[in-house]
Structures are given as C-alpha cells and as structure tokens.
Amino acid sequence: MVMVLLLLGIFYQDIRSRAVYWVFFPLLALAFVLQRLLVGQTPQMVAFESAFPAAFLLIQLLVLSIYFSLKQKRFVNITESLLGPGDILFLFCLCLYFPAINFIAFYIVSLFAIIAGWLTISHIRQQKGTIPLAGLQAAFVLLLIGFGINPANENWFYTFIKPYYAV
Template sequence: MKYRAVYWICFPVLAALLFIVKYNRTGIEQTLTDAGFSLSFLLVQLFILWGYFSIKHKRAINITKDYLGWGDVLFLITIVCYLSPVNYVLFYVGSLILVLFYVITANLLSTKVSQQIPLAGLQAALLAVLMAIEIYSPTTKLYDDSWIYYLVG
C-alpha cells in the first residue's frame, strides 16, 4: 500500500483465474476469440499512445517509463481474459473517464496535487464493483456481449 505497487505474479494468477471462469461459461473458442479481439484493441491503443508521445518528443519514447505504469498495462492485459470485446471497450473507455473525473475532483479538493494517477487500482475497484453487480444481476454478463445488444436493440 505504501508504494501503491502489486507483485507482478498477481497478474498472471488473476489472468488464469479469469480465463478459467470465462472458459467454464463460454468455452475455449469464444474465450480465445474474445481475448484476441480485446488484446488487439489494447495493443492498437498502446501503439497510438506511443506514437503520440514519440511525435510530441520527436524521438521514440518508452511510455511505461514516464506516462503509463507496468501495473496499468498488465492489468489491462489481464482483464482481456474475462471481458467480452464490447464489454472490454466499454470498461476501458468508461473507467478512463471515471478515473479522470476522480483525479480532477481529488486534486481540486486537496491542497497537495498529485502527478501520479492510480489507474490500475481504480480500474480494479471499478471492475470489482461490476463483477459484484454481475453476481446479483442475472441479465448482466461481463463475459458476453448479448446483454448489451439486448439493452440497445
């Protein structure tokens, strides 16, 4: 807690557990297909981020050095094992917006402005809330997109 860090071994263990849960609910083909689409989305996002900062600084830059922590990247990779592609994109975008509002509000209310954002921790807390909702709401399935299509259509 003092260093706001997580042991790296927690990520592959969590990924394996989430993979097993999704595999038991959807099967291996759907699990691997969804993970592939979500991972592709994440890699495109990271490439765009890398490109933006590289152009801005006029040299290739390591985004995990100053802009994005390894814990953030590993967490986003970990959750591709459970979330369906549409749920992953919605979670990714929604959690970034909520974290942004949280950080802005916290900095406005505090005299000490922090330069670091606990992105993975706040995203993990949000995911925990969503998974708790999923347990008590039989229509909400984070591992399947059908509930979203039902709400929209």
C-alpha cells in the same frame, strides 16, 4: 471468489504503493480464463474472443507511444513515465475476461470516470500525483460484479443500451 480476492489485492496494492506484485497478473489471467471455461466456453472461443480486445489495446498503446514520441521528438517508452507496466498487464488480463464490446465500453467509461474523479480529487487536495489506474479499474470491475453484472457476458451491455437504440 478467487477473482474477487485478486481484484481486491490489486486495488489495495496500487492505492497503497502505486505498484502491484507481478504475481497477481498471471493469477488473475488464469482466474479469468477459468471463469469463462466454467460457463461453457472452449479454449478456442476464449482465445478468439480475447484477440480483438488485445489488438485494440495494442493499437491504443502504439498510438500513444507514437504520439508522445512525435511530440517530444524522441522515442518515448510509455511505461517509463505515462503508464505503469502493471496498468498494461491489468488491461491485458481484462482482455481475457471481457468480450470485445464490453472491453471497449469498460475501457472508455472507466478511463473517463477515473480521470475525472482523479482530477477532481487532485484539485480539491491541491496535490498532483500518479493515478493508480490498475487499482481503480480493479475497483470498477468489482463494482460491476457487486451490482450483479457479469462483465464476461455480452448480454448485459446490450440490455443496458437497448432503450437508447430501440426502434
């Protein structure tokens, strides 16, 4: 319940003001870790399973930084103009909750859905603006939970893709 309230708070704040109070992120990280501990995982399991998504995310951020730095022929800090610090903190919080395969699936699907939706809305409204990424991804997590999907459980993803790779 606390996790849902924190996700709702992040969604509301990011949509409303394109900024999220920093206190949401350590509280959300703690809620995610406690949720995994309550289902029987050890702290070592949580740390081990969180390492791969965090490494994947770090590589993504490094590649983005290098790409835009090379493109603009100067060092580009991606948190100044491309991603907000809250977006990055939120993604690292998700690393503590999602197993690796779920994190990568969530990351890719949510980014494509959010970008496609935002481009469509921007085109209809004839307005450009920043994308409230953390807020919309928080809403995406809330939708998963609302549909009875536990993102911390690897089995839901395998059950979803099983019909597509069955022999």
